[in-house]
Amino acid sequence: MEPPLDPKCPGHPGVTPAESAIISEVQRMMASPEMVHLHEAYREGVSRIVRIGGRLIQYEPGLPASGMTLFGEGGFVLGPEALTSRAELIRTCLHELHRLTTSQIGSGAAIGRNLVHAETQAAFGFAQRAYEAYFGEG
């Protein structure tokens, strides 16, 4: 279900305040010089760790996935797949931040099948929806 319009988020209508904060953080990430460093690491095939606004992000060339949460660090890992396109990079950052900031499982809640499925759908759905609304080029 789509979240209702929230008048408290005029900068990002159509999302919750928590989601608006994620979108703002990804917008800052994409404009940061550290993101250039991660692209350099991708081209060179080497691992690199940066902090953007205090958030740890690691590029790991040996990770066969787009992204991976690091709950203990409050950060995430990017794999080569994430850097194959601007769209996939943005969606991965949105996805990982959604996980890190909203997951009940990551906060220690008992894992149940329904909760796991709901969080997976929410993370993918938010990343796609936010990308199309606030980062897409068309």
Added chain:
Amino acid sequence: MQDDGKAWVEVGKAIAADAKVKVMCPVCAEATLEVWDVPWKAEPKRWERHMQCPSCGAYNSLRMKDKPSTSAIDTA
């Protein structure tokens, strides 16, 4: 990065490549991580791979695609 974080990165690399690989929890080292996949309903070739320790509850997840994994465990 803390030692647990570095260990998790290595765990993630192994489990992203093969969901059936047996990996000890990088936090407590007392149990083998449980791994399972949940596809995104809107695009089933995309899924999350969840990893949790049944002993201490340590948890992380991977954003995955149809390649290169060969051993998905679908609990949908």
